[in-house]
Amino acid sequence: MKPAPFELSQPGTLDDARGLLAAGDADCRIIAGGQSLGPMLNLRLARPDRLVALSALPGLTECRETESHVEIGAAVTHARIEDGDCPEPIPGMLRHVAAGIAYRAVRNRGTIGGSLCHADPAADWVTAMTALGATLLISGEAGTRREVPMRDFMQGAYRTALKPGEILTTVRIPRYSAGARWGYYKICRKVGEFADAISAFVADPETRVCRVVFGSTGGAPLERPALARQLAETGAAAPLDEIKKDLLAAQSDLSPVKLQQMAIAHQRSVQEALSHD
Numbered sequence: 001m002k003p004a005p006f007e008l009s010q011p012g013t014l015d016d017a018r019g020l021l022a023a024g025d026a027d028c029r030i031i032a033g034g035q036s037l038g039p040m041l042n043l044r045l046a047r048p049d050r051l052v053a054l055s056a057l058p059g060l061t062e063c064r065e066t067e068s069h070v071e072i073g074a075a076v077t078h079a080r081i082e083d084g085d086c087p088e089p090i091p092g093m094l095r096h097v098a099a100g101i102a103y104r105a106v107r108n109r110g111t112i113g114g115s116l117c118h119a120d121p122a123a124d125w126v127t128a129m130t131a132l133g134a135t136l137l138i139s140g141e142a143g144t145r146r147e148v149p150m151r152d153f154m155q156g157a158y159r160t161a162l163k164p165g166e167i168l169t170t171v172r173i174p175r176y177s178a179g180a181r182w183g184y185y186k187i188c189r190k191v192g193e194f195a196d197a198i199s200a201f202v203a204d205p206e207t208r209v210c211r212v213v214f215g216s217t218g219g220a221p222l223e224r225p226a227l228a229r230q231l232a233e234t235g236a237a238a239p240l241d242e243i244k245k246d247l248l249a250a251q252s253d254l255s256p257v258k259l260q261q262m263a264i265a266h267q268r269s270v271q272e273a274l275s276h277d
């Protein structure tokens with residue numbers, strides 16, 4: 001099927017992009033890599049009058065680093081992250097996550113910002129960025145800016161804290177110390193597919209940060225502090241039964257199969273972390 005007719009605008013500055021979104025004379029929609037929006041247009045699940053493309057906005061296609069943070073522009077593609085074009089806040093994690101998304105043709109176009117804003121529960125970045133404690137920088141009407149922690153950004157399946165007309169500009173990730181460890185394990189039927197279960201953790205003994213997060217839960221990623229404490233104190237994942245009990249306490253509608261997949265993903269994320277040295 002073909003999309004319903006629309007106009008395509010390619011603004012050269014963030015102000016122009018915001019102006020187009022705020023104009024109010026048309027149903028406007030942002031397009032980044034088009035890897036999620038494209039199929040929705042083709043199926044006519046979305047029928048905007050105008051698409052505002054972000055791919056030519058300089059600030060959104062850059063990666064920056066400071067002593068304390070790494071900043072990734074929202075329009076940076078998965079492929080650039082896979083290729084090591086962005087600094088790592090903890091060695092190897094971003095490249096590992098990016099390389100496991102879909103296949104190269106999707107990664108060449110799909111962007112980190114598009115993935116976060118689309119908020120598919122089975123997507124990779126929503127879980128990875130929650131584990132990394134990222135903050136999202138958002139630009140709104142008349143140049144207003146606000147910052148939203150990743151754990152508050154995704155509010156459910158395909159629901160985010162974005163307000164109409166707002167643009168996600170930057171993903172800011174804190175840097176971790178040299179002794180920090182990470183794990184990321186994705187269970188899917190075939191390499192390159194969306195996940196059946198994801199478990200991610202980041203543990204930094206220097207700053208005493210430890211987060212254990214589960215993805216592909218049907219909604220927003222699930223952070224599990226008790227499992228993080230167990231990991232920080234013992235250096236090992238909890239036994240399968242304890243992981244399942246903890247997950248069920250957080251989300252009672254998880255099926256036995258899903259629980260098993262998530263518990264196994266957590267154990268493997270911890271086992272595989274030992275091989276990152």
Ligand SMILES: Cc1cc2nc3c(=O)[nH]c(=O)nc-3n(C[C@H](O)[C@H](O)[C@H](O)COP(=O)(O)OP(=O)(O)OC[C@H]3O[C@@H](n4cnc5c(N)ncnc54)[C@H](O)[C@@H]3O)c2cc1C
Pocket residue numbers: 029030031032033034035036037038054074075100101102103106109110111112113114115117118120122123124125162166167168169192193194195
């Ligand atoms: C075959 C296939 C397999 C895939 N497998 C995986 C997978 O295994 N794991 C995974 O994580 N993903 C997967 N994806 C999704 C892929 O990662 C997409 O790139 C991503 O979901 C959307 O990114 P995009 O840049 O293409 O966004 P688009 O499709 O352009 O936009 C998606 C949505 O976000 C909005 N948006 C985009 N950018 C911004 C912004 N900066 N500010 C505000 N709103 C914005 C758009 O308006 C739209 O609503 C797959 C996709 C395909 C087609």
